[in-house]
Amino acid sequence: MRESDWSSDVCSSDLFPSHDRLWCMGGVVSLLIVNLLGVYIPLLIRQGIDELQENFDLDRVVYYAGITILLGSVMWVIRMISRMLIFGVGRKVEGQLKQQIFDHLLTLDPSYFARNTIGDIINRATSDVDNIRRLVGFAVLSLANTCFAYAFTLPVMFLINAKLSFLAILVYPVMLGIVQLFSNKLRVQQQDVQEELSKLSELIQEDLSGISLIKIYAQEDNERSAFAGLNQNLLTYNLELARTRNFLFPLLEGLASVSLLVLLGFGSTAIAQGTISVGDFIALTLYVERLVFPTALLGFTITAYQRGEVSIDRIEAILRAEPKIKDAQQTLPLLPSEVKGWIKADRLTFTYPEAATPALDQVSFSIAPGQTVAIVGPIGSGKSTLANALVRLIEVEPDQLFLDNVDILKLPLDALRQTIAYVPQDSFLFSTAIRNNIRYGIPDCEQPRVETVAKTAQIHPEIINFPQQYETIVGERGITLSGGQRQRTALARALLMDSPILILDDALSSVDNQTATAILQSLSTATHRKTVIFITHQLSAVTTADRILVMDKGRIVQAGNHEDLIQKPGLYQDLWEQHQLAAVLQSQLTVESGVGK
Ligand code: ADP
Numbered sequence: 001m002r003e004s005d006w007s008s009d010v011c012s013s014d015l016f017p018s019h020d021r022l023w024c025m026g027g028v029v030s031l032l033i034v035n036l037l038g039v040y041i042p043l044l045i046r047q048g049i050d051e052l053q054e055n056f057d058l059d060r061v062v063y064y065a066g067i068t069i070l071l072g073s074v075m076w077v078i079r080m081i082s083r084m085l086i087f088g089v090g091r092k093v094e095g096q097l098k099q100q101i102f103d104h105l106l107t108l109d110p111s112y113f114a115r116n117t118i119g120d121i122i123n124r125a126t127s128d129v130d131n132i133r134r135l136v137g138f139a140v141l142s143l144a145n146t147c148f149a150y151a152f153t154l155p156v157m158f159l160i161n162a163k164l165s166f167l168a169i170l171v172y173p174v175m176l177g178i179v180q181l182f183s184n185k186l187r188v189q190q191q192d193v194q195e196e197l198s199k200l201s202e203l204i205q206e207d208l209s210g211i212s213l214i215k216i217y218a219q220e221d222n223e224r225s226a227f228a229g230l231n232q233n234l235l236t237y238n239l240e241l242a243r244t245r246n247f248l249f250p251l252l253e254g255l256a257s258v259s260l261l262v263l264l265g266f267g268s269t270a271i272a273q274g275t276i277s278v279g280d281f282i283a284l285t286l287y288v289e290r291l292v293f294p295t296a297l298l299g300f301t302i303t304a305y306q307r308g309e310v311s312i313d314r315i316e317a318i319l320r321a322e323p324k325i326k327d328a329q330q331t332l333p334l335l336p337s338e339v340k341g342w343i344k345a346d347r348l349t350f351t352y353p354e355a356a357t358p359a360l361d362q363v364s365f366s367i368a369p370g371q372t373v374a375i376v377g378p379i380g381s382g383k384s385t386l387a388n389a390l391v392r393l394i395e396v397e398p399d400q401l402f403l404d405n406v407d408i409l410k411l412p413l414d415a416l417r418q419t420i421a422y423v424p425q426d427s428f429l430f431s432t433a434i435r436n437n438i439r440y441g442i443p444d445c446e447q448p449r450v451e452t453v454a455k456t457a458q459i460h461p462e463i464i465n466f467p468q469q470y471e472t473i474v475g476e477r478g479i480t481l482s483g484g485q486r487q488r489t490a491l492a493r494a495l496l497m498d499s500p501i502l503i504l505d506d507a508l509s510s511v512d513n514q515t516a517t518a519i520l521q522s523l524s525t526a527t528h529r530k531t532v533i534f535i536t537h538q539l540s541a542v543t544t545a546d547r548i549l550v551m552d553k554g555r556i557v558q559a560g561n562h563e564d565l566i567q568k569p570g571l572y573q574d575l576w577e578q579h580q581l582a583a584v585l586q587s588q589l590t591v592e593s594g595v596g597k
Pocket residue numbers: 114352353355359377378379380381382383384385386
């Protein structure tokens with residue numbers, strides 16, 4: 001065990017605020033007092049025994065017994081205080097650490113969560129934090145106790161009788177050697193256990209999120225055996241760890257009692273020879289016994305320590321992750337209410353990490369305030385990537401994207417995101433009242449405004465038909481909305497922000513064409529003077545846009561209004577013809593099914 005650096009690792013790490021360290025110190029000081037008393041009491045007993053052996057006196061017996069009981073009680077109370085202080089700090093550290101991890105997670109970019117699974121993160125934020133609590137609580141207590149016990153007890157023992165003490169502790173270096181030998185192994189095995197635990201959490205989290213898919217594809221058996229495999233691995237690693245511990249701990253305990261045996265053997269001979277007094281012998285026995293417990297506990301202490309260390313590493317890996325998307329060192333002030341709404345892209349290029357081709361390739365365009373611009377193009381042409389770039393959910397190079405002629409990288413992130421209301425492709429709702437979902441961006445918004453935006457998003461009539469109306473809980477525990485209802489709720493949520501720029505990323509894909517077109521039209525009246533960018537595959541809805549950008553393979557291949565674009569041969573004309581064909585087929589189908597009735 002790296003005893004020398006536990007304090008620098010644990011107590012002065014950034015993970016622990018200074019006042020906690022103070023409480024921790026308080027606990028350690030109490031332990032110090034406990035140990036001083038623990039050294040003094042046997043001395044007192046020795047004195048008593050030697051004195052009473054010479055000259056028995058009942059008053060003196062009462063005196064010695066009384067003072068021993070008194071000091072013993074004081075020691076007991078202070079030991080209790082030290083435990084409360086140190087375990088209390090453990091609990092506090094646990095709480096603060098969880099908060100710190102959560103706060104930090106909130107600062108990280110979406111790309112971090114694409115690289116790290118939620119199950120693993122949750123495991124680190126719970127099970128690993130728990131290990132750190134044990135480290136700060138139990139391990140600190142026991143380690144400090146062991147150090148003090150050795151530091152105070154050994155010198156006094158040697159003063160009483162150097163030879164006997166030496167013989168009694170002869171076995172301790174062997175114990176420390178064994179501990180050293182095993183500490184690496186324990187650490188590696190502990191790491192394996194934590195990692196398997198993470199994999200198991202990942203699987204549970206992912207499978208429960210995708211439970212419908214598992215059922216649709218009837219993959220229950222496969223998932224069950226995948227879980228069984230991981231569970232078996234965890235069991236194997238846990239058993240390996242337990243084997244090491246079960247070998248080590250009894251060995252240490254056994255060796256610790258050897259010292260007592262040695263003392264009994266040599267001590268009784270020494271009394272018989274008259275080299276030590278009975279008082280000396282009893283004091284020595286008490287001291288050796290004081291050492292047996294912390295020494296035997298060394299195994300547990302090391303495990304708690306190793307566990308804590310592994311967990312500190314795993315948590316620090318989260319805390320060390322730097323958000324890539326953050327405010328520039330010097331940002332320019334931006335008042336969302338004063339934004340005009342110019343958007344310009346200048347040879348905007350973006351490649352996802354590990355992707356072979358860029359998702360955005362030299363994209364250039366300029367959008368004037370108040371314009372309604374549609375972006376169309378095949379799946380995978382880069383439309384969502386462009387929207388994510390505008391709100392900086394992905395990190396673009398400097399001097400490629402501008403808002404009111406200022407590089408967006410120079411603007412404060414929160415102000416930029418307040419300026420741009422963005423409805424992403426997947427309309428995520430929280431499992432809370434539908435009202436709270438709509439006013440997510442302005443939690444104290446009044447009902448009339450909530451209803452106004454719900455009306456613009458054409459979701460209001462459906463909400464008031466729900467049993468609890470705006471109080472209806474959506475998501476996990478409440479009513480589950482249809483895709484179209486979710487999308488319109490998400491749209492209402494964005495409209496409430498009343499931002500100068502609105503981006504809809506295929507945000508009405510599950511809403512029928514007619515309603516979608518009606519919503520977009522009412523948007524252009526409701527949001528006059530707003531810049532609106534809407535990405536869509538519903539071509540019927542784009543005909544009224546001021547301008548249409550046509551994307552293909554990360555490039556803008558055509559731009560113009562609907563009338564111009566349908567005249568020119570190109571992607572838009574093809575898409576429009578497909579759309580017309582689909583519309584005709586649709587109407588024929590409707591007619592046929594009507595005739596068939
Ligand atoms: P669209 O919205 O037009 O359908 P996207 O912008 O979502 O297209 O995707 C553009 C390209 O980038 C696609 O080839 C897609 O596979 C890729 N892509 C999208 N998101 C990611 C991501 N998070 N990591 C790597 N590649 C991505």
